[in-house]
Amino acid sequence: MTTDTDPTGRDTALDRDRDNPLCARRDLFQLPDGIIYLDGNSLGALPRSVPERLSRTVTEEWGRDLIGSWNSAGWIDLPGRVGAKIAPLIGVADRDVWVSDSTSVSLFKTMVAACRLRPERTAIVVEKGTFPTDGYIAASVARVLGLELRWCDSNDPLASIDEDVALVSLTHVDFRTGAMFDMGAVTEAAHAAGALILWDLCHSTGAVPVDLTGHRVDFAVGCTYKYLNGGPGSPAFMYAAPAHQGELDQPLSGWMGHARPFDMELGYEPVDGIGRLASGTPPVLALAALDAALDVFEGVDHDSLRAASLSLTDYFIELVDARLGGSLEVITPRSHDRRGSQVSLRHEHAYGIVQALIARGVIGDFRTPDVARFGFAPLYVTHADVYDAVDHLVAVMEQEEYARAEYSTRNAVT
């Protein structure tokens, strides 16, 4: 029960952690002592189950059982098996998710496949503030298929959707600001104009549950190294609505998407179902790590996940307002239905602020030109972390520690 209503007291943090049913999940992660990790929206923390699983896959399955492991260890089924673990987090059936390539490659494959379902249409819509790769890939898709690339305003994407549009491709939660689209309303408007919709769920899955089936979403793609904790460069997932799967004509139609890959036939005949989005040999080691990592979500219900994420971001905003009143601008929407699981602060010295915090053991990141980002992974970040992080932030601002860092694009990752 929460007793202390003063957000500036640390007791409030401890009370809120006691009220959070997911708090115990933190023990499933290997987090270094003395670090407050608020960068799970870039690279998720390491689940304890992963090293053991990777070691088994390498030494026993690969080292001892060699090529037989494609069957005996089920390597060949990993893209669909891992997809089935992600499916509940995005509100779709287990058999409809495939995990194999990078997000960028997955975007290319699904965007082309989607546009080919609307051959009479001439445009593809993406938002101006989208993550760069989404825009670059959409531009390439437009060139390959001879379509118009139409940039929409993220404040009003519907204004750019008309009967010429084949596909609307949007990032559900904005990587820079943490602002979230109304998935239901935008999907409905795209459909009303006869267009298909693709959602990039990189900044949603694992922190912001979504209901793709309920919203009748056509396609979705998302990375697995952020809130899904799959490790650096872990492969992305792709979803295609069952109604589209029979018609999918994806552009990287390699042998792994063939109905009978080991018949080595000359002509390409796609397999039924989501597996036709496959191209080449699956990345087994990365999939094994991700498979183990996803077990931290077992038994986690959507409501608790979202409630924990909102409680953490609310608390961070509350403390920044109360203790730093106005010196840093909160650019993340305050309304719950417009917010993902990160909070972004704007300041002219944002780069220096992030570097000073890292020196103090509080890891967030910087996005050009002036944004400090803090991600709140609901399975391992606590309200006590939030309280302590803001304490450090107050010290950084009071002592002007941000003035010591020199910005260089080479340092831009963290």
Ligand SMILES: Cc1ncc(COP(=O)(O)O)c(C=O)c1O
């Ligand atoms: C919204 C979004 N899309 C795509 C990507 C990255 O794509 P890839 O996994 O191909 O590097 C990111 C990476 O942060 C992202 O935030």
